[in-house]
Amino acid sequence: MEQLSFKTLKMLGYKGYLKPEAPEKALQFGEGNFLRAFVEDFLDTANQKADWNGKIAMVQPTPRGRKTDVFNAQDGLYTLYLRGSRNGEKVDEKRVISSVSRCINPYRDYEAFLEAACSPALEMMVSNTTEAGIVFDPSAKLEDRPCLSFPGKLTQALYARFKKGLPGVVILSCELIDNNGKELLHCVNRHIEAWKLDEAFKKYVNEENIFCNTLVDRIVPGGVKEEAENAAMDQENGYEDPLKDVGECFGIWIIEGPRELEDRLPFKKAGLAEYVQVVPDVTPYKKRKVRILNGAHTGFVLGAYLAGQDIVRDCMQNEAIRGFMNKMLYEEVMPTLPLDQEDLKKFAAAVADRFNNPFVDHQLMSISLNSTSKWRARNMPSFKDYIAMNHRLPVCLTMSLAAYIAFYSNEIQRREADGLVCRRPAGNEYKVQDDAWVLDFYFAHKDDTAAELVHAVLTNEQMWGENLAEVAGLEKEVVKDLELIRKEGAEKAFASCL
Template sequence: MQLNIENIDSLKNAHVILPTKESFQYPEKVLQFGTGVLLRGLPDYYINKANQSGFFKGRIVVVKSTNSGGADAFSEQDSLYSVCVRGTVDGTLVEEDIINNSISRVINANTEWNKILETASNKDLRIIISNTTEVGIVDSDDKIMDAPPASFPGKILAILYKRFEVSPENGFVILPTELISNNGETLKKIVVNLAKKNNLGSEFVDWIITRNHFCNTLVDRIVPGAYNNENLSYDDKLMIMAEPFGLWAIESKEEEVKQILEFATIDKGIVITPSIEKFKEIKLRLLNGSHTLTCALSILSGFETVKQSMQNETFYQLVKTLLLEEIGPAIQSDTISENDITNFSNSILDRFSNPFLEHKWLSIATNYTEKFKLRCIPILDKWYNKYQSIPQFFSLGLAAYLQLLSSDIDISDKSQNTIRELWKSSSNPINAILKETSFWGQDLTIYDGLEEKLAFYLDKNLQKNAIQYMSAILKNTNISDEK
């Protein structure tokens, strides 16, 4: 049986959470660029959750900007799709299946551009969400009278110009979720410059700047992609899986933004805040940093996936210690509290332990050196400046990185050949690699004691004894909680 509106009443006993009948009648309040799984698994998930609770009461018009893949599945299923939430929360297994009806329709920008422009005349529609990938928010020389403009900023500008013509009192809240720094501000600058290139007038440019809110955002949720839940009694070509954790941090201090984004109160995972820098730092150091610092240790220990590593008690305690005893204290500040660190660290332990995710360590190791530089070296710097010492588990992670990249295990990292050469040819390879500014952007021998600590750990042959050595080190730490 195909999932669609006609068949939905027959699913009442299918152990799935169904949308209310009223929610199908809600007006369109959101214009969304993109049909991808992240959008459907995070913002659309939250909007649906708000709708089913009886507030916000708004649906999403989705713009499809590519011809590949087609919108046939959305049409066949009346834009309904299943979200299967799978993972652990506080160590407890979570399995929840939800039919999401937040999307009202999907419009193809290349063949139905006029329909998209018509949405600008809808005064209820005050929100624009996007995920066009990092290459979507780029400078262009679009002509906005083209149908459609070629670029994403060009399409946004055309919609803004239409709204300016028909309803200038109602600007938009624009929420790009693309994974670039300052995504809202970047999009705003490009759109304003494009308006000037198109000679649309100073009054319109001023309206873009003063009546619309381009918000920087940060999104964090693992949505692996298409999912096949054989336990459900219907066919769904759009079914996705998502982990329980979700974060959508939205940067704004404007009360109007909070009023328009009424759905934001439905879940603690949505945060509207004057600055999202805190959330960016926490995610980059605790989540991404711990991944990078434990990656080589996992591969050397013979673990293929993250969940497999976390099933090992020693490795679980290592991650916990690294988060709470090293990375956390290093980044704690006036804006990042101990409570922030503890809560996010606990969520990471759940996320890494998710039995439904197949996150492979060799994939995580791609571009390993660049990731280490961006994610981890700032942790070392913060720790060293605070405590004038070298963090123990950080050093172990860096030593494992050196052991891995100098070994015969091939990693997708452009620096590996250079590291192998230095390891073979240098009389002091650790010193030579630490001094290699092309890797780190600086000379790491400035951190007194780092070279000696790495030499000590590498002497233990981590490729053969990683787990045993991790266990020995943990016995001297403060964290002794059982998993």
Template sequence: MTVKLSLSTLSDAAKTATIPAYDPQKLSGGIVHFGVGNFHRAHQAIYLDDLFNTGADHDWAIIGAGILPSDQAMRDKLAAQDFLTTVVEQDNNKTAARVTAPMVDILPVGDASAIIAALADPKIRIVSMTITEGGYFIDAEGHFNPNHPAIQADAASPDQPKTVFGLILAGLKARRDKEIQPFTVMSCDNIPGNGHVTENTVCGLAKLSDPAFAAWVHENVAFPNSMVDRITPATGKREIDLLATEFGIDDNWPVFCEEFKQWVMEDKFPAGRPALEKVGVQFVPDVAPYELMKIRILNGGHAAIAYPAALLDIHFVHEAMEHPLIRAFLAKLEKEEIIPIVPPVPNTSLEDYYQLIERRFLNPKIGDTIPRLAQDGSNRQPKFILPSTVDRLRQGQDIKGLSLVSALWCRYFAGTSDSGKPITFNDASAEKLHAAALQAKDDPAAFLGFDEIFGAVSGSQHFRDRFAHALQTLWREGTARTLQLYLDDAL
């Protein structure tokens, strides 16, 4: 017999899961968050749930917001259970469920008037977002792209915004006009300098229609940088059934994640913030070292194993790490090419950090999938892999392993695994990448013509030569043999 999750059934859910120590109905919103996906509910929402459980800061609850069709599905499912979420934390030695309640509402999806009204409310002091790496309208070099059609549309009609950034600007303008202190804008996405990137996009969009307002935003709005970390797979029938079977809870959209979590932030919140340092958030003067470490070693590691695993018909991440060639490939790549160019991090051993990452990737309970890691490569490669390539090229160092990662990505986009099984793409640029990958079988340079992805890297003859050799070897020898040649220093 399962318990249908809701406020009225919390006492029943408490038989198998931890429930809030606070009364969710007595919370009030202080944060509007765009992108109420799994990662947000397993990360930012968990830290707030922990804080609320101490009895503190109950005026900092989350009000969700969204503009995409997937946001509507999330709103419908969470509203049906009073915006509660069951989070299942899984370690090798234990599995535990907790019902979280830091979210009090999700605004009508895509309703600009309702969203702007919420953003203009003086009670809202932080606007945060997890909108994925591809949601910031930036190019391969990390610069704001003012020519994107969605940006152009918002610039032409700033009073009828359709992007997250247009809505944020409309909310800030309403606050300015009413002489209400501006909220802090806090990115929770895996982008180097995510606060700077967010500021550049917000101010860049404002400048297209109102340069004076753009200057006001730059001078008055805080955009703290942050580093966020928790491996959080997508939710499917498997997770919903596991929760019902093992914990007796019927949740429309539960979240399964690893036990580990980390959040490092700059303390730049002029309008105030919740006391998150009480529940493990690190506030530091400079996030950049932590952020670079995580993006290069963890996210870069995910990107490195995704495509050889997909080409070898491996579905789960832990199974990829159990494959001796893939695990050895990742270790060699990290230790020889990635870690050596990661700057020092305060009180942190990069070698120990990699060992932690390896253990996390090996966790079989997470059920993280290779298709999740392989999706959206056109946005992830320029942020997680190619920056390491750029840095090594600038230092005159070899990029044999990093070029192989790029070649594996190209080979993946040819559309079939080594065994001939079709590959399903999940990438906004899939069609053109697929066509270029097929052409690259005979002309490797055909895949490197996407400036928005490869940027200046494609202009390096050394990279082009390494990429071409790796790709030709993959087609001739197959993935497993190519990995072995790399491990033998024979590639």
């Protein structure tokens, strides 16, 4: 069987969209699964639907990369599968992505890296070098070929453009840290100072380039790991493709920047405004994701596990659990968020679709890790905002706090080095994993009554940063909810909120 390439696709009579030639308009630091199922997908669509007429030159981020030669052997092509649920309907789509021109190993060919950085057609630089990628490396030097760190390489690339008199670009960092664009710019400015580069270059970096904070959201499990499934997919396609990638069909890219970026970037013209948005401030959208998507997980999974569920998708088929989640989101969380309510409803509907993904068995126990800090970060802000707005306790968020306590205390069996072993109502043991001090706390209170335990939890300021027992009526309500969970089960407790 032939390896994927333009020649192979022509031989097979491939009928899908392809872009064989175009100038390199994007320089991408990273060649991993996420970028290939996200940025490359959107830019491929921009080629097809907006005649962007551009290609992406990938840059291998570390000396240890092994994909460069494979990409180049395949003409930059690979097969992308997007799978999941959309508006309640199963989605299983695939296409050959042709938005990549080549992959450059700058440790082997530094001149090719600088050449790509100095493409006159270049419009943007994109990155996803993991959360550890945006760091200042004091050992980096301008003379390195190249710098090991991503900010060092970026400074070298921008300096090369500056010396040739080329215009600035839009820089879109997709790393999962707060203020990713601003942090990246800060690192570049530190390199400028450490390398004693002139003020004209510093002005060029800060005034002629746009460093955007971004928020990215698409689950990308990555390549196909099962050998038999991989072989079957190749057989169906008619070619070998070791670079095939798999992601969920949902995808959102929020880009913080001036409004003119909407016209400068190709996404709006390509009809992707629902998926790629330019906004003045990314903060409300991050809050939307944390409070709705992540908050929903933390709000229902602990009680759902006690109710006998094991994976997220099955929870969406349970009337009480799904009803509980929806009431929590639509009546208690979303009204507190500073965004258009219709937009929030669409996002919440997409979250329900994502939870119902028929291709992903998302284990509740994997979501349960470190739920103390998760409830504080994801659910407590909505809880407090609801009270401030309505002057009463939110029924479902309060129940979610009781479910958290129930999960951490249900028939505690023993304390092990890596967790607290409890027993589920169904009879099997499960291991609670959290910070050691949290587990020690619950183990020390394993013989408490419901009232004693709730009081100890709510007054533990190390957990919550404040004394939650001071919230009017909360302690009494959580005791009642915890006793209901223990007596009637979590499913009936959730149903009681409806």
